[in-house]
Amino acid sequence: MPSLVPPLFDTHCHLDLPELAADLPLHVADAAAVGVTRILVPAVEAARWPGLLQLQQHTSALQIELALGIHPWWADTATDAQLAQLQQCLHTEPGVCAVGEIGLDFALSGPDDAATTQLQQRQQQLFSAQLTLAAKAGKPVILHHRKSQPALLAEIKRQQFSQGGILHAFSGSTAQAHAFLDLGFKLGIGGTISYERAQKTRDTVKKLPLSALVLETDAPAMPLAGFQGQVNTPAQLALVFNQLCALRHESVDVLAQALWQNSLDALQLPV
Numbered sequence: 001m002p003s004l005v006p007p008l009f010d011t012h013c014h015l016d017l018p019e020l021a022a023d024l025p026l027h028v029a030d031a032a033a034v035g036v037t038r039i040l041v042p043a044v045e046a047a048r049w050p051g052l053l054q055l056q057q058h059t060s061a062l063q064i065e066l067a068l069g070i071h072p073w074w075a076d077t078a079t080d081a082q083l084a085q086l087q088q089c090l091h092t093e094p095g096v097c098a099v100g101e102i103g104l105d106f107a108l109s110g111p112d113d114a115a116t117t118q119l120q121q122r123q124q125q126l127f128s129a130q131l132t133l134a135a136k137a138g139k140p141v142i143l144h145h146r147k148s149q150p151a152l153l154a155e156i157k158r159q160q161f162s163q164g165g166i167l168h169a170f171s172g173s174t175a176q177a178h179a180f181l182d183l184g185f186k187l188g189i190g191g192t193i194s195y196e197r198a199q200k201t202r203d204t205v206k207k208l209p210l211s212a213l214v215l216e217t218d219a220p221a222m223p224l225a226g227f228q229g230q231v232n233t234p235a236q237l238a239l240v241f242n243q244l245c246a247l248r249h250e251s252v253d254v255l256a257q258a259l260w261q262n263s264l265d266a267l268q269l270p271v
């Protein structure tokens with residue numbers, strides 16, 4: 001019997017983290033049952049890369065893509081040896097389609113101003129180095145941001161980075177969105193749009209060109225409205241999609257088709 005649900009692509013789901021990995025077959029089956037047929041799993045810390053690189057062997061119910069990189073939360077422990085390993089993997093691991101998740105998190109602070117400044121400088125160095133590696137490997141990037149969109153844009157422009165990618169967990173105004181779209185990025189739309197209080201982001205997502213959008217859960221983080229305090233899962237992507245359908249004027253089929261194609265385009269994946 002043909003499936004009634006259009007295939008959906010979760011472009012940001014941390015399937016390798018303990019909250020999901022403990023019940024991996026269950027989460028994969030639940031996601032596949034609601035139409036999620038492809039998931040991008042971005043890395044967070046180098047210590048988890050080996051497990052990440054083996055994920056594809058354990059998830060035959062759907063297709064797994066990988067992003068490899070060091071999240072800004074681990075900037076203070078990142079080493080040159082890890083960056084060398086990343087560079088090598090980008091050329092030797094066929095499952096790795098992007099560098100991520102990388103970026104800048106300026107909501108993080110140290111015990112005093114000097115420590116906070118040092119932390120931000122360390123993040124800047126790590127982001128800059130990983131962006132350069134992505135450019136050399138010809139791969140797109142998955143961007144993490146908190147209070148850091150101007151700094152991300154400045155570095156992308158300074159390096160004239162042209163591979164694009166996805167601005168994960170987009171929130172903000174139309175002007176903020178277009179600053180990234182103009183540089184070849186798509187915007188990751190997740191559970192944020194299920195919250196009434198996220199009115200600015202909901203208005204922005206309503207008005208943006210359809211070509212700008214991809215879907216994501218950010219599971220196990222970012223539970224949708226009504227699910228606060230629970231572990232988020234990739235099966236919730238169907239609810240994110242429903243929320244987006246309610247905001248947009250296009251038909252369900254047109255939306256699903258465009259989101260799928262946008263995901264392939266952003267991650268430079270073959271059809």
Ligand SMILES: [Zn+2]
Pocket residue numbers: 012014042101218
């Ligand atoms: Zn993430």
